[in-house]
Amino acid sequence: MKHAEQVAQARKLFRYLDEKSTSLSENIYRNSVSDYICEDQAKLEQELFFRRYPLLVGLSDEIRQPGDYLTDDFSGLPLLVTRDADGQVKAFMNVCRHRGSRLVVGRGSGKSKFSCPYHAWCYGLDGALSSIPFDSAFEDVDRATHGLRALPVVEKYGMVWVLPTPESPLNIDEHLAGMAQDLDAFDFSTYSHFETRTLQANMNWKLVVDTFLETYHLNVLHKRTIAPILHSNLATFDAMGDNLRMIAARKTISSLREAPEAEWDLVKHSAMVYVLFPNTVVVQQGDHLETWRVYPDGRPNKSKMHVSLYTPEPAVTEKAKAYWNKNMDLLMATVLEEDFPLAQNAQKDFSSGAQEAITFGRNEPALAHFHTRIRAALARAGQEQLDAMETGVIGL
Ligand code: FES
Ligand SMILES: [Fe+2]
The missing domain is CATH 2.102.10.10 (Rieske [2Fe-2S] iron-sulphur domain)
Incomplete structure (x- = not known):
């Protein structure tokens, strides 16, 4: 992310801190539980998002x-x-x-x-x-x-x-929309691959993405792991075409207030979450990078994913390897012991008839954006399919 943009985003975070606020959408968003359990939708998603989008x-x-x-x-x-x-x-x-x-x-x-x-x-x-x-x-x-x-x-x-x-x-800049500017400034070509782990989960692939898209749950679900490090219920949100950016503030961000703006390094004092639509979450974690590449796994309630950790320098010494291994283990523990068990239960109960829809609050704008774009893309593809059936052209 360019420095001027870092300063603008840091100022926004300071304002939220001062006002005890966060980025808010206009309205709440109701997301039908069928989004996570419908077999027909899952089939269309497989044909659309995992064939016709750059992955x-x-x-x-x-x-x-x-x-x-x-x-x-x-x-x-x-x-x-x-x-x-x-x-x-x-x-x-x-x-x-x-x-x-x-x-x-x-x-x-x-x-x-x-x-x-x-x-x-x-x-x-x-x-x-x-x-x-x-x-x-x-x-x-x-x-x-x-x-x-x-x-x-x-x-x-x-x-x-x-x-x-x-x-x-394949026009990647068109797909990335405004996000290309941030990625250009990060220049991940200098990063080194440390490790990739492959996971399976008993939940819809979109529900995996959802777990990253709000900070509202941090001081509840992650009270002992992440909450001491990141501010809860406080994040920026920016739509970038179908993609999005959400920046959560580390508690250390206050130290920037004493430094001149020219020296502000927001990357160090935040967790920057990007969704590369449709299925990839990229998290710039201050001193390293994580990617989550999430896919459906045959059924609406099954997913699989690659979780990768990248480091700014190659991890050659034993000390460096031990440090990054610890980071990977903490990441896995947080997700596998805290986020996923909860989300997998929610997935199971989407079919219970308890409710028709779940609710994204105004303080969860990234969730609303992600699902709005998913829904719009599916509607376009569904219409194309109908049109194709009418004109006798087969397939999407
Ligand atoms: S050489 Fe590849 S299938 Fe025969
Ligand atoms: Fe979480």
């Missing part, structure tokens, strides 16, 4: 060198992301063009080609089909059209996004 697959550091690669099939499509010999990031379907075997699993480095584990068809880092064993049996196969199926990919601001639909335009 963050990681930071540049995870595929920093030519020959580095990572795979990910959480979107429902098998993705393979590589850095080729020219340093360009490429994305493909991780599917062999011979008989459809999964080409490679996990992540790694030092590859100059990918050899299929089934019959050893080989593909370059650029996806081109480079060799076929006993190729006289495949004379009619045109190698030029049997490379890996490419997917749109973009690397910018130290982040890598894939659009899981071949041959579709």
